[in-house]
Amino acid sequence: MSQLLPDVVASSPLTSLIGVGLAGILVWHLIPRASAYTRLVVQIIFFGVMTAILLNGKIAPNSFEGYGTDDARSLNVILAKSLWWLHLSWALIGFVRIYLVLEGRPREARLLQDIVVGLVYLCVALSVLAFVFGVPIGTLVATSGVVAIVLGLALQNTLGDVFSGIALTIGRPYSLGDWIALGDGIEGRVIASTWRSTHILTGANNIAILPNSLLAKLALTNVSQPDETHLVTMTFRVAPTKMPSIVEDVMCTVLAGCNTILREPPPLVALKGVDATALEIELQFRVTSSSVRIRARNEVIDLFYRHCKSAGLLLAMPPAVTAVVAALPSEEAAKPPEVTPLDLIRAIPIFTSLTPQEQESLADAAVTREFQKGDVIVQEGQTLPSLMMIRAGIVVMREEGRELKRLSPGDYFGETGLLAGMEEAFTLEALTRVTVYDIGQPAFEPLFAARPALAEEIAAHLSRHTGHLPEHALPHERERRTLRMLKAMRMIFGR
Incomplete structure (x- = not known):
């Protein structure tokens, strides 16, 4: 060239x-x-x-x-x-x-x-x-x-927004996609940044448009930096009916059984104080992002209630309530409620259609079993011929060595093997010392003999809530699965 x-x-x-x-x-x-x-x-x-x-x-x-x-x-x-x-x-x-x-x-x-x-x-x-x-x-x-x-x-105000936007861009206190919390209470994810304003998608799925000059003056917390994990702190109060060390162990079990919180860094239990009315506990844990906070709080509250009931801990009265000292529960006089097999059976969805007498007959047939930490309750591919309801402790659900979920008091497993003869899709292992109520197949035979329609109701429930059937499955696919489940149940129980 x-x-x-x-x-x-x-x-x-x-x-x-x-x-x-x-x-x-x-x-x-x-x-x-x-x-x-x-x-x-x-x-x-x-x-x-x-x-x-x-x-x-x-x-x-x-x-x-x-x-x-x-x-x-x-x-x-x-x-x-x-x-x-x-x-x-x-x-x-x-x-x-x-x-x-x-x-x-x-x-x-x-x-x-x-x-x-x-x-x-x-x-x-x-x-x-x-x-x-x-x-x-x-x-x-x-x-x-x-x-x-x-x-x-x-154009004083407009230029103020423009130069504030330049300062925010050069200073880079946040990036697109970051979750930020402002001093005026607004928090959400940054979705756009223009010459004049910044657009924030709030948790209520609304877009808050803030002028850059206003944003530059507010106190700003970038929740997404240095990473997306977010610390959540929750305070609980229990009646001082047991030693604080025992309560601390129960709270550690609560956090260990939670599926929505992070394991690293490990969650913490802090005993804040104790008096004649309550032992105050603070649970600290991290979640993957701010959007998971509500789900994690709900799960922790649910597990707190379950483990307190399982360990015999009583919830304390609110601080604002004036209580008579003579009526306060003590370690010697407290009578915590006992979790019976009947209580767990009533809470299991597949048995909601049973009459009170039928539920009581199942509860009478329940046998208490203990598993030590690390014991394998059932291997993947095996058939568990009994229903097991967790009374205390935590059970880990694994698939090919990978942890999928943790089961806590009130959860149950083995229903597919008991009622339909299906193999377990996961390996179940005791993470802590575990106490379960075990109900075998003979306890169900008189129920199906007296009421054959009960098998159809339970088969329909199992077909909806077990296996890997997609949520968008067509009605005829669900019907075929229910018929297969019902056929397996009739083969097992001779009906």
């Missing part, structure tokens, strides 16, 4: 320069905006060719030669120089955008890009006015300064 260039330039350097410049504009627009690298390379090539034509044609783009506009050559010079300055601005802008991409800047850095691009275009425009048209820049800048003061006073 360097050998052909002198011949082309020698014929008509201005015409060649204009042709290359217009061709560069056409090619630049044909390249997709997503191909930033290709655009930059092509722009550098065209800019280099135009610069070489200028140097070979002894045309100085940074000096005004005093020509008029009544000459055809003068018009060509003006157009050629203007195209060169335009391609220079595009090359600089390409370098800026590539630099921001290579630096891994977040999407809100687009504001910084706009500022740099605007400055480049402003400098190029002033250069064109000075070196192409001979406009006195000093006078123009002085005049524009007066206009800028007037506009600044008229």
